[in-house]
Amino acid sequence: MSLIFEKSVDGRRGVTFSALDVPKYTLPPDAEYLRQSPAVLPEVSELDLVRHYDGLSSKAYGVDSGFYPLGSCTMKYNPKLCEDTAALDGFCQIHPLQGGLSAQGCLEAAYLLTEYLGRITGMDCGTLQPAAGAHGEFTSLLMIKAYFKSIGQNRTKIIVPDSAHGTNPASAAMAGFEVVNIPSDCDGFVDIDALDAAMDGGVAAFMLTNPNTLGLFEKNISKIAGIVHGRGGILYYDGANLNAVMGISRPGDLGFDIMHINLHKTFATPHGGGGPGAGPVLCKEFLGGFLPRPTVVKDKNGRYSLKDGVRGGKSIGKTRAFFGNFLVCIKALTYITALGAEGITDAARKAVLNANYMRALTSEFLPVGSGACMHEFVASCEELKRDSGVSALDVAKALIDCKMHPPTIYFPLIVHEAMMFEPTETESKQTIDAAVAALKQIIETAKTNPESIKSAPVSTPVGRPDEVKAARKPVLRF
Ligand SMILES: *Cc1c(COP(=O)(O)O)cnc(C)c1O
Numbered sequence: 130m131s132l133i134f135e136k137s138v139d140g141r142r143g144v145t146f147s148a149l150d151v152p153k154y155t156l157p158p159d160a161e162y163l164r165q166s167p168a169v170l171p172e173v174s175e176l177d178l179v180r181h182y183d184g185l186s187s188k189a190y191g192v193d194s195g196f197y198p199l200g201s202c203t204m205k206y207n208p209k210l211c212e213d214t215a216a217l218d219g220f221c222q223i224h225p226l227q228g229g230l231s232a233q234g235c236l237e238a239a240y241l242l243t244e245y246l247g248r249i250t251g252m253d254c255g256t257l258q259p260a261a262g263a264h265g266e267f268t269s270l271l272m273i274k275a276y277f278k279s280i281g282q283n284r285t286k287i288i289v290p291d292s293a294h295g296t297n298p299a300s301a302a303m304a305g306f307e308v309v310n311i312p313s314d315c316d317g318f319v320d321i322d323a324l325d326a327a328m329d330g331g332v333a334a335f336m337l338t339n340p341n342t343l344g345l346f347e348k349n350i351s352k353i354a355g356i357v358h359g360r361g362g363i364l365y366y367d368g369a370n371l372n373a374v375m376g377i378s379r380p381g382d383l384g385f386d387i388m389h390i391n392l393h394k395t396f397a398t399p400h401g402g403g404g405p406g407a408g409p410v411l412c413k414e415f416l417g418g419f420l421p422r423p424t425v426v427k428d429k430n431g432r433y434s435l436k437d438g439v440r441g442g443k444s445i446g447k448t449r450a451f452f453g454n455f456l457v458c459i460k461a462l463t464y465i466t467a468l469g470a471e472g473i474t475d476a477a478r479k480a481v482l483n484a485n486y487m488r489a490l491t492s493e494f495l496p497v498g499s500g501a502c503m504h505e506f507v508a509s510c511e512e513l514k515r516d517s518g519v520s521a522l523d524v525a526k527a528l529i530d531c532k533m534h535p536p537t538i539y540f541p542l543i544v545h546e547a548m549m550f551e552p553t554e555t556e557s558k559q560t561i562d563a564a565v566a567a568l569k570q571i572i573e574t575a576k577t578n579p580e581s582i583k584s585a586p587v588s589t590p591v592g593r594p595d596e597v598k599a600a601r602k603p604v605l606r607f
């Protein structure tokens with residue numbers, strides 16, 4: 130497919146401007162703000178433009194196109210209702226510097242979402258500022274740092290399990306902490322002895338993902354909380370994926386002190402292609418004073434306003450311009466209010482049911498670990514690769530030819546040739562059955578004709594791009 134610039138024809142236009150209704154003014158040729166060379170813009174007709182972008186969009190694959198079981202990413206369907214509310218004038222035609230009195234509805238929406246997220250997680254207060262999960266982790270870690278500073282303790286280390294998402298150690302390092310990695314036990318859970326040994330007086334926090342990246346509900350949380358709190362540390366919950374637990378178990382009740390949530394995973398706001406997302410941080414009261422400012426407060430007359438210093442006023446300052454990705458928050462609020470408490474719980478149960486259904490079918494031809502899973506499961510192509518030379522990457526590429534998005538591969542790192550499937554609650558039995566049938570067919574073909582799998586995909590405009598080169602040496606022509 131050619132670039133829009135390659136379709137450009139001198140003088141061709143896609144817009145007609147209406148007649149000038151103000152006096153014409155010609156800038157003096159030496160005006161400093163006058164561009165000296167003409168702007169490089171494609172010159173195309175309206176139809177050229179429509180065909181170009183419509184053509185591109187039909188080559189892209191999204192949740193609206195088909196099955197998208199990208200583990201750890203929760204690519205669930207994003208109801209169009211959420212887009213409708215986020216597009217309401219009252220939400221999208223406001224100015225971020227507009228006074229609070231004329232933006233009561235927006236402040237109420239932010240207040241309500243923070244409140245609902247607090248109820249879902251069992252936390253006391255929060256901020257909507259962070260723009261993504263990693264940003265929420267970073268914000269939380271700065272708060273944890275400020276907290277220990279305020280009580281005069283010098284704690285410089287953060288413990289992270291080896292199954293953690295890569296953003297956990299990265300955020301801890303960015304916030305100026307030393308990262309201490311601890312191994313998982315043979316079932317993929319936190320190794321309690323390793324935690325016990327690492328948890329000394331220099332550790333500020335332990336970061337735990339639950340369900341963990343193997344899709345398993347951590348079974349020793351009370352014990353873990355006892356060890357971490359017993360040594361004066363903070364227990365952090367990576368709540369990027371609440372899909373299996375929302376409405377069922379609450380991190381705040383389990384002993385966690387602070388956490389982030391990915392609205393762009395669990396709460397049905399679109400993601401992919403880099404955002405925008407939202408990674409709100411929720412915490413217990415004792416950490417509330419360190420939250421980024423401002424926060425929305427409600428007075429006794431029911432009026433909302435933005436307050437800089439609340440709950441003791443030791444805020445870490447701002448971590449994002451204005452109030453975060455506000456319209457993403459509106460989509461999440463719509464999703465939560467549309468589902469209600471019962472709907473949220475029902476979605477979590479169905480997410481777990483779908484993942485276990487798909488896991489059981491897959492276990493007939495690929496190893497999937499032991500025990501029931503939560504919202505996702507991890508299969509391994511290690512044996513397949515040893516016997517046929519076909520790797521998890523090859524299988525993933527072949528799935529593209531079956532008109533589905535591949536699962537996450539090579540994550541978590543603790544499973545060799547990993548394929549991590551997360552069907553989500555929005556998929557039907559028929560879709561899951563068809564996906565498993567396609568997967569099974571690929572595994573069978575791999576054993577008899579491995580070369581055909583290694584040359585997949587054949588149905589896409591580009592077969593197998595050099596991913597390393599594309600990332601390291603991008604060719605950006607325009
Ligand atoms: C996705 C994810 C993150 C990071 O979230 P981003 O919005 O991509 O920064 C962190 N932890 C876990 C467990 C995740 O799945």
